[in-house]
Amino acid sequence: MSAEPRGFSRRRLIAGAGGGAVVGAAVGFAGGRAASPAQASASDALDLSTAYDFYTGDHQVGIATPPQRHLVFMSLDVVEGTTAEQLKVLFARWSAAMATMMKGDPVGSVEPSRANGVPQDTGEAYDLSPASLTLTLGLGPTLFDDRFGLAGKGPRLLEEIPRLPGDELQAELCGGDLALQACADDPQVAYHAIRGLTRIGRGLVTTRWTVLGFGRASAGKGQKTPRNLMGLKDGTRNIKTDEELDEFVWVTDPDEPAWMRGGSYLVTRKINMDIEVWDGTTVETQHATIGRDKGEGAPLSGEKEFDTPDFKAVRHGEPVIDPTSHVALAASENNGGAKILRRGYNFTDGLNSLGQLDAGLFFIAFQKDPETFVDLQRKLGRVDLLNEYIAHVGSAIFAVPRAPRSGHFLAQELFG
């Protein structure tokens, strides 16, 4: 019984002509991951030693940061009777704790010296590497109703997502006054961080819903674009350059509150996939539904993943890419040039109520104007061929403040 280490080159199935551009471009992001020799090597290793800085004074991490392998996303409600002053203190304490945990340090004592002391840090990440942890805070529209003295102080474009075509939303998976997003390459690090933050918020916030997400850990066998649980590459045409981030993601409107400029709007959708049904369909159906082939991920009008789709191509009098395919409907060419930054994670909660494998995509998108998402989903929800296999069951929107400078905290100006 012996281990058989395998090389990188043996089964490099997907050559992906433009593949190098994707990950390469990501390094150019503000907040980009430090180049890791281990990851670039033939042994396909995941580097866990990277730590990101919280006090960028610019954009929060966890938006343009190259996606880590694990997500814990939590939506929270603020307890009635909480004051703006208490929220201010909470945001200050959260900011300090986020900065500390992102360095890989515990939040206070794991083991107090006094016997009757209660540990401040819960300890399960005590001696683990920072694992590229990023922690991101979002503020929901309901935070700015009349309960906490913050009415009228919200960002200009922060409104509930309207009901959209095809929605099968469950109230308990929607909304929230606040959101905490933890992403890390170690699941125990991500879970510890969210647990630590909820502990700090005890008495002021309660958890509304939570999603645990995962991506693939390896990227060394030629896979530049991750695959979702339908087996499809997801993210081929995602935003990849600083210029696109400036154009489509970061809020620049001078009429927005100061704490929001450099921030973004975060939309989440919990999307269930009927994977057992999908798994029974033919490859032709799968190709037509998405508008790309499955192995290479090339548009049906092209040959390579990064070929630009030709939505006008015709074969035997029929469009090569069905106009109601997912790719055709979502393409920026067909949406007035609009783009969103997607940062989705796969999820499974085990089994669904029918005893079938439960799986899906926790869709996360950042954009400078939430209306961009709403317009897109209004169209997709109506006619997307993919709708036969998916259901949107959760939905939420949050304003994501800019990151503080050292000595300051998130959304500090909100509290005057």
Next chain:
Amino acid sequence: MSAEPRGFSRRRLIAGAGGGAVVGAAVGFAGGRAASPAQASASDALDLSTAYDFYTGDHQVGIATPPQRHLVFMSLDVVEGTTAEQLKVLFARWSAAMATMMKGDPVGSVEPSRANGVPQDTGEAYDLSPASLTLTLGLGPTLFDDRFGLAGKGPRLLEEIPRLPGDELQAELCGGDLALQACADDPQVAYHAIRGLTRIGRGLVTTRWTVLGFGRASAGKGQKTPRNLMGLKDGTRNIKTDEELDEFVWVTDPDEPAWMRGGSYLVTRKINMDIEVWDGTTVETQHATIGRDKGEGAPLSGEKEFDTPDFKAVRHGEPVIDPTSHVALAASENNGGAKILRRGYNFTDGLNSLGQLDAGLFFIAFQKDPETFVDLQRKLGRVDLLNEYIAHVGSAIFAVPRAPRSGHFLAQELFG
């Protein structure tokens, strides 16, 4: 906004005198992971290129294999009316698929060449590294009732776990005719494997329950022994040598069926932890409950993690280690020398019905005689101080056949 890679030495909190012995010894296991230069390096990287061999002809992998970071465990029931011949074919097909997926290869076509072909492999692990995937099959006691022509052919010691003190079992989290355990360092690889196996079993088996588990990804900052979600080191005194495996884990009884010799008995317990209650207790309470300190993990009678606990030590007329602490009750010294091989994973299902953080330990133990576990838990369930913070909600037992040689399949002799 810049990434700040951090070194290994900066915060090596836990020196652990005997620490080197643990991981070192694991390499000596049959099925040990190939030494990975990346993991041993200061950059703390997780090697994903390792592939294990399925056809060992000896013990199945996933038992003594050093624990990978992710677990997908599935319990299945066989559909009424299924014949032994059909089960035989299923085991043969599963064995072939397990061997293929452990190499990192897809099970058949991801993209059939015929347009009306249905993909054989679901594709989400298409170009990923093998990530140390191990797949392990277990057979439950109910497989050998009179439904499938296998009555009387079961292993000698395979019986349902009796009701034990403190049990709060939920029927839907217990039992099963069959079990599939997938462990890998990539969550997408582990999920893909279980999904692929259930697909092969469609029409013959249905899923009964499933658990998704995780451990910590990094081990490079001095952490030899992982921590559970109570923040406690878990596994300090676990079985670590080939001699102990032979003595306590592998079935050698010549009266057992041939396919069971070299196998083992697998016990699972889904254990919920009241972590919000635990987090509110003092460090003194936590130390007394477990019988060890939290940071170092040393027995309260000693100074270092691997110091042998002295259960007779007395201070101010009181035992230093409470006789009802978890360590005292579970120690082999206090159980006639008995040991079990534990291979637990942390889990969280998000929130529990009270809206509190839901978390726990999916306890997995391998032993040559299930009675060893039963005796131990009968004692722990009655008086363990830890019981105030945990609840056993799921329970199951499975016989784990030996591994086949190439050209054969799991439990082949069972079908005559």
